[in-house]
Amino acid sequence: MEKERHVLVVFPHPDDEAFGVSGTIMKYIDSGVPVTYACLTYGDMGRSLGYPPFATRESLHDIRKQEVEKSAKIMGLTDLRLLGYRDKTLEFEPPGHLASVIKDMMDELNPSRIISFYPGYSVHPDHEATAEAVLKAVEDMPPSERPALQLVAFAKSTLDDLGDPDIINDITGYEDKKEQVMAAHISQTGPLLKRLAAGTVEGQEAREAYLKLEQFYSYDID
Amino acid sequence: METIDRGKVQEMLNQYQNQPVYIHVEITSGVYADHLNEDVFNAGTFLRNIQVEYIQGAIRGGKDGAYRVGLKLVNGGWIYVLGLTHYAINENDEFIMHGFDHDGKLASALEISSNEFFK
Numbered sequence: 001m002e003k004e005r006h007v008l009v010v011f012p013h014p015d016d017e018a019f020g021v022s023g024t025i026m027k028y029i030d031s032g033v034p035v036t037y038a039c040l041t042y043g044d045m046g047r048s049l050g051y052p053p054f055a056t057r058e059s060l061h062d063i064r065k066q067e068v069e070k071s072a073k074i075m076g077l078t079d080l081r082l083l084g085y086r087d088k089t090l091e092f093e094p095p096g097h098l099a100s101v102i103k104d105m106m107d108e109l110n111p112s113r114i115i116s117f118y119p120g121y122s123v124h125p126d127h128e129a130t131a132e133a134v135l136k137a138v139e140d141m142p143p144s145e146r147p148a149l150q151l152v153a154f155a156k157s158t159l160d161d162l163g164d165p166d167i168i169n170d171i172t173g174y175e176d177k178k179e180q181v182m183a184a185h186i187s188q189t190g191p192l193l194k195r196l197a198a199g200t201v202e203g204q205e206a207r208e209a210y211l212k213l214e215q216f217y218s219y220d221i222d
Numbered sequence: 223m224e225t226i227d228r229g230k231v232q233e234m235l236n237q238y239q240n241q242p243v244y245i246h247v248e249i250t251s252g253v254y255a256d257h258l259n260e261d262v263f264n265a266g267t268f269l270r271n272i273q274v275e276y277i278q279g280a281i282r283g284g285k286d287g288a289y290r291v292g293l294k295l296v297n298g299g300w301i302y303v304l305g306l307t308h309y310a311i312n313e314n315d316e317f318i319m320h321g322f323d324h325d326g327k328l329a330s331a332l333e334i335s336s337n338e339f340f341k
Contacts (some may be wrong), residue, residue: 053322058333
């Protein structure tokens with residue numbers, strides 16, 4: 001990981017930062033790089049309301065807000081921005097709107113690196129809308145001023161189409177804190193936490209998958 | 223939330239009858255459904271803050287704890303939700319019915335309130 005001027009993380013749902021990125025975020029923060037996490041929705045249309053359910057469709061908004069605030073606290077992240085769009089609706093915002101919101105943040109923060117989703121390979125329509133907005137905002141900048149793009153891809157066709165990820169961050173030493181970050185999103189992560197804690201082959205596989213390496217693709221906009 | 227008490231839910235449906243109410247209706251397979259299982263077809267809907275008035279609301283079913291609720295509207299229209307298992311009345315006086323699938327995830331919802339739901 002190179003020393004960055006500022007890292008901007010843009011995801012649509014509280015907990016998107018937890019699974020594949022929180023180790024990387026913590027490494028940046030601990031090395032003195034300022035990190036901003038812009039989370040576009042409150043994840044208030046999520047299907048998981050706790051295991052067993054302790055939230056409702058109406059209370060999920062506040063619960064997930066508290067969860068992502070707790071996650072930020074564990075990571076040591078001080079610039080958390082909750083933009084408050086409704087979950088599932090990002091792709092229906094007027095064309096260009098989200099890109100302009102992200103552009104404004106880039107103008108303010110001048111990030112040298114952006115972490116977000118990979119367009120076409122991020123499964124959820126909100127992820128795709130976020131990825132497209134980030135790309136559009138970066139595309140509109142003069143090439144010399146563009147931040148590096150570090151993107152998360154997890155569609156089934158990812159490896160076949162994109163090959164191996166070219167950014168691989170070893171998060172050794174951050175296993176416990178990353179597990180705490182995932183546990184902060186308890187309304188969403190109950191079954192996963194159980195798997196991670198299990199002394200079974202499946203548990204070992206889950207720990208390998210989540211707690212060792214975080215993998216990304218760089219993206220050349222041209 | 224509590225598992226549905228048929229008598230209590232019917233009583234609540236009666237309370238909101240014959241007056242303008244806001245509803246939230248939702249059915250969802252989740253957008254990850256076909257990512258997790260290729261045999262599943264993703265489908266879903268939500269309607270939020272739609273104002274209606276119903277002249278008859280009833281709860282039916284109950285086999286294995288899953289109920290149906292139908293609302294007959296004043297204009298002759300209908301609202302129908304299948305697969306409701308739990309209910310709650312929250313601190314904002316919103317009457318919330320949810321259906322949880324076998325994995326404990328929300329599959330269906332019908333909510334009724336005299337006031338608009340959070341936007």
